[in-house]
Amino acid sequence: MTASIPPGPGGRPITPIGRRPAPPALVLVAHGSRDPRALATVEALMGRVRRLRPALPVHLGHIELNEPLLPDTLAALGDTPAVLVPLLLGRGHHVGQDIPRMAAAASAPTRTAAPLGPHPLLAEALHARLLEAGWPPAADDAFRRSSAVVLAAAGSRDPGSATDTRRTAGLLAGRLGVPVIPAYASAAAPAVPAAVRALTARGRHRVAIASYLTAPGRFATRCAAAGSWIVSAPLGAHEAMARLVLHRYHESLAAPWTSAA
Template structure:
């Protein structure tokens, strides 16, 4: 993994690196106890990849600690917030900035959401493989995938999901990948499955585009006519992506949405 080196601030003692900002992972929160367990496991992977980094968790709702509590506990320390969210929806654009604006002390930057990004596609492919997807399905006319996402009324969020579907389709060798949603947008997962079946696809898999288990992920999996992949969870590629988003935000970079428009995956050996 590429590591970014940062120059010492003026007047800093030579050879002594300044303390890195804390990484605050911002999860949505869920009533499903598996969600908190999964996020905790993911952050443990992040700590293994970056020993010594202060990694903390804050939730938008439903689970403790809530994000304002996490920011308050930082005191005067700097932080980079990394949303554990997969697109540019309401939480990324409004809820998280509002929490940062209301925080009393820490100086915080907010990274872009996790998606879209090729590392998420790597994780989606890995979860599909674990569920039973086989290399022989690559390019098969019988096979298709429904990319099941939470859904949002924000058109940019839907655009991000469509971009991920396109990238996953390329990763799978041209297999059709149709985005579908558990709420707030169309089509539903079951409607997408019916449409693909009407086009002659007999092996339709569900790729779970959720960061952790929960009500939406379970409902999407229940609509699978063939295999249903597990949520992204603590996949190693997701842990690497958290640190990538952290490093990029710390360096002052913007999310790579325009770069992703032209991303292509090479064919596996």
């Protein structure tokens, strides 16, 4: 029978010599959607993260619309510390208000990572999705002069969200060598169809829509309907997304732990 380990100072358990403490759990925080493809996509991304880090406990919680909801995931973790990684592409109400409120109610220490965007790995995933949709891997000068991309995001009233989307547009433009214009499915301007029309009026006759969304759903469908040329798939479970999730997880570990009151 294994003897129990007495608590150390402050009531914290002492880790035996030679045994590493378990890493904090990684909790993917998805928005949630009524579209069943969204849940399947998030679960596929979770599976890819687990394959990259098999020893890391990875869980899923939703802000709304899908189970498990984030408070239920945190409750099930009990006293296990957790790092919440929002599967959101920029700042906004969910990142600034909803997720911190749910994290504060957890019984264990938690910390919330930065949203996924902006980051060069998102530009890598966006570029890959455009290539899958038909963007040429080696574009010549004539192609670049007549082409452009609309970066189609969900949209938010938070000005920080628009700033983050513009930064991602700049990163993608640097990879493609063509103008990349942010546009939105809701709550912000310009709308995706208006951005497509504006670029066409400027002589950009091949306007691609890059879906700056994590999963299929209502916004992805709305953005795709505005396309007159190629439309890329949402970012989904691309390998660069999984690498970015783990990057945000490890990045957040530099911050001090705080416990809920």
